Amino acid sequence: MPKKSARNTKGRIIAAAWKLFYEQGYDHTSIEDIIYESETSRGSFYHYFRGKDALLGTLSNVFDEQYAVLMETMNPDLSAMEKLMYLNHELFAMIEDRVSIDLLSRLLATQLLARGEKHLLDRSRLYFKLLRQTVVEGQKAEQLRQDMTANEIVKGYALWERALLYDWCLCEGDYSLVDYSDKMTPSFLKTYALSTEGHP
The missing domain is CATH 1.10.357.10 (Tetracycline Repressor, domain 2)
Structure with a gap:
């Protein structure tokens, strides 16, 4: 179950990021925007990604x-x-x-x-x-x-x-x-x- 949950969390972050990149543009999308859109936490984001470029x-x-x-x-x-x-x-x-x-x-x-x-x-x-x-x-x-x-x-x-x-x-x-x-x-x-x- 933890592995599935982890995949879901990472997947939500990725899906939210690309949705925002398309709607707002890469440069106008912040990490905070991605966290909010994916309904995850700052800790979860940095657990999987070192930053937006990743x-x-x-x-x-x-x-x-x-x-x-x-x-x-x-x-x-x-x-x-x-x-x-x-x-x-x-x-x-x-x-x-x-x-x-x-x-x-x-x-x-x-x-x-x-x-x-x-x-x-x-x-x-x-x-x-x-x-x-x-x-x-x-x-x-x-x-x-x-x-x-x-x-x-x-x-x-x-x-x-x-x-x-x-x-x-x-x-x-x-x-x-x-x-x-x-x-x-x-x-x-x-x-x-x-x-x-x-x-x-």
Whole structure:
């Protein structure tokens, strides 16, 4: 029970912080604002985070929270390709609606400069677990090519998504991330599809 409570407290702080960052801007959000919004205490905040900057690395947690929701709502009868496109569309729609480009750019910059843990590459994240599960199921159902390992396909897919996010930030959001990804991702995923003849 204590572990669950701890996860809930940390999760509430992260969720509150990113909500305020989006609504008020990072620079105009104080630690006191986050504590108030999350209904936690100053002691709880500093137990998990050394300061506001430490929260920048938690955007991957926000993404994984979205994936937890999507796992519950996704139609299990979809093909592996349809599931991957659904996950991509829903995550990018959440990013466009709830994460400012400035903050996303900061996160991506910190990951480039980080010498230690790189949150976006953490294979223990729900993101990677769900992708791997989807790919393995797709290979077993003979929907995805089998001359590549599940890990290789997951790596390629994750790389594709990061590339789209980096480009969107570089272009300062002058196009719709969701619309562009909806148009281009199906073509990208075809490289992993098993053709009707049984060959990639």
